[in-house]
Amino acid sequence: MEKTVLIVEDERAIVEILKFNLKKEGYRTCEALDGDAGLALARSADPDLILLDVMLPKRNGFEICKVLRAESNAVPIIMLTAREEESDKVFGLESGADDYITKPFSMRELMARVKANIRRRIIDATGGKGAVMTHETLALNPASCAVTKNGAPVELTQKEYDLLKFFMSSPGLVFSREELMKRVWNYEFYGDMRTVDVTIRRLREKIEDDPGQPRWILTRRGVGYLFSES
Ligand code: CA
Numbered sequence: 001m002e003k004t005v006l007i008v009e010d011e012r013a014i015v016e017i018l019k020f021n022l023k024k025e026g027y028r029t030c031e032a033l034d035g036d037a038g039l040a041l042a043r044s045a046d047p048d049l050i051l052l053d054v055m056l057p058k059r060n061g062f063e064i065c066k067v068l069r070a071e072s073n074a075v076p077i078i079m080l081t082a083r084e085e086e087s088d089k090v091f092g093l094e095s096g097a098d099d100y101i102t103k104p105f106s107m108r109e110l111m112a113r114v115k116a117n118i119r120r121r122i123i124d125a126t127g128g129k130g131a132v133m134t135h136e137t138l139a140l141n142p143a144s145c146a147v148t149k150n151g152a153p154v155e156l157t158q159k160e161y162d163l164l165k166f167f168m169s170s171p172g173l174v175f176s177r178e179e180l181m182k183r184v185w186n187y188e189f190y191g192d193m194r195t196v197d198v199t200i201r202r203l204r205e206k207i208e209d210d211p212g213q214p215r216w217i218l219t220r221r222g223v224g225y226l227f228s229e230s
Pocket of ligand 1: 009010011053054055056
């Protein structure tokens with residue numbers, strides 16, 4: 001089945017080149033030129049991935065991202081940030097985006113990221129064979145992609161879920177950020193290590209009793225991260 005990519009971008013020239021390249025790769029596209037239209041389409045068109053510009057008329061990309069996540073919409077979101085500014089990148093991830101790419105971007109890099117993010121979602125949608133994984137009060141059900149803590153549902157974005165599933169399937173093993181990028185994000189060559197750090201911070205805030213003193217997702221300074229064994 002064709003996958004749909006929603007493009008939310010107010011620069012027509014960028015929309016056109018994205019559409020052209022996505023179609024060439026076999027994706028369906030839909031597009032919105034301002035933030036309100038983008039949010040409406042994100043809700044109604046049920047896209048498989050959203051390419052989301054930050055600076056938009058009516059409603060900016062950060063807001064759209066936050067609203068969708070607040071509505072428990074786990075669609076993969078790649079933010080298109082115009083500036084090299086540190087704060088923009090981190091703010092995008094804090095808003096619930098799965099990744100960001102800085103303009104001007106290479107089409108090759110963008111397509112690799114689109115593919116990696118959509119591929120991960122497909123694997124999960126068909127991953128009904130895995131048994132429920134539990135760790136203390138935490139449970140992850142690969143068949144339904146549901147996570148609970150003390151029996152109560154925990155709302156995770158796609159990448160947070162992917163990361164938790166990866167960790168829970170390899171407790172006690174330390175992974176470098178590069179390795180997590182490769183194995184959870186499917187990025188061989190691209191990607192910014194801050195993406196890993198911010199996603200881990202977000203995940204800790206959602207599952208740990210005290211995110212500042214995590215019990216489950218541990219840091220090995222200078223080495224990487226691991227999921228606690230006991
Ligand atoms: Ca813009």
